[in-house]
Amino acid sequence: MAFTLLQSTLFSKPSLFSHRRSFAFYIQLSFFATNSAFPSDKFRQPMASVLELGGVKIAKAGNMRDQHPLGILKNAIYDYFDGNHPNKFDKFDDLYPIVSTIVNFDDVFVPTDHVSRSYNDTCYVDSETVSRCHTSAHQAELLRGGHTHFLVTGVVYRKDSIDSTHYPVFHQMEGVRVFTLADWEASDTDATSYAMEDLKKCLEGDSFTENNLYEVIRGIAEDLVEEVKLIDNFTKKGMTSHCYRIAYRSMECSLTDEEINDLQETILCTLMYVFEFANKVEETEGD
DSSP: OEEEEEEEEEEEEEOSSSSSEEEEEEEEEEEEOOSOSSOOHHHHHHHHHHHHHHHHHHHHHTTTOTTSHHHHHHHHHHHHHHHHSTTTOEEEOOOOSEEEHHHHTGGGTOOTTOGGGSTTTSOEEETTEEEOSSGGGGHHHHHHTTOOEEEEEEEEEOOOOOBTTBOSEEEEEEEEEOOOHHHHGGGTSOHHHHHHHHHHHHHHOOSOOHHHHHHHHHHHHGGGEEEEEEEEEEEETTEEEEEEEEEEOOSSSOOOHHHHHHHHHHHHHHHHHHHOOOOOOOEEEEO
């Protein structure tokens, strides 16, 4: 397609939040078909370069910085995998985003006629090179390098609408795990079923662990909680019941019944929300 600029009108209005002026451009365009199936190299290359620079800026301001919301989320996911699979998953967040069409499409089995291969959807640098559409573009390279468990984080690029909810550069994270024969042969299931069940457990997570319970209680009562102790548990009809005693102590003052009751109520409501189960306060001790 070729574009012809017919008319442009510039409007400006004061901003409520600064002394700068914000501008809205209204551009009327006409277009006509050409014999070329794809844009020229002169059109494609600046597009990819702009997106690459934008992605590098976002990466430095986002997933590379621990205190940025994206960095906090990334590190929380890292902590989850480190806690559940210590020293098992390699982590990559600095892989170069300009890749070949082979690793971006062919190596991850994207059909040759898939719409994502179109110049209208993917940011091509040239006919054999693109700004990656997904972090999956690095899977084959990492697997060939001997990595069998890994997490890949990075910015990816896709042509998209221009509005407040879309942007051609965004973040993605994915995890890959290679199962061996030893992992599943004792499960009495085929490899696919074993992998699906493992993935289900990973996505659903554990509904309850004592460490998660302690984290919730400590987050609410802070240093006022002296001890949390399991004093009874039983299983009936596939459901397990736990009874905990929580002891509170302040080194600065005597805690009142009202203060303890408020803490207990907050803890109880939070546990019911986080773990989605029914609970009741069995016993309270305070000093």
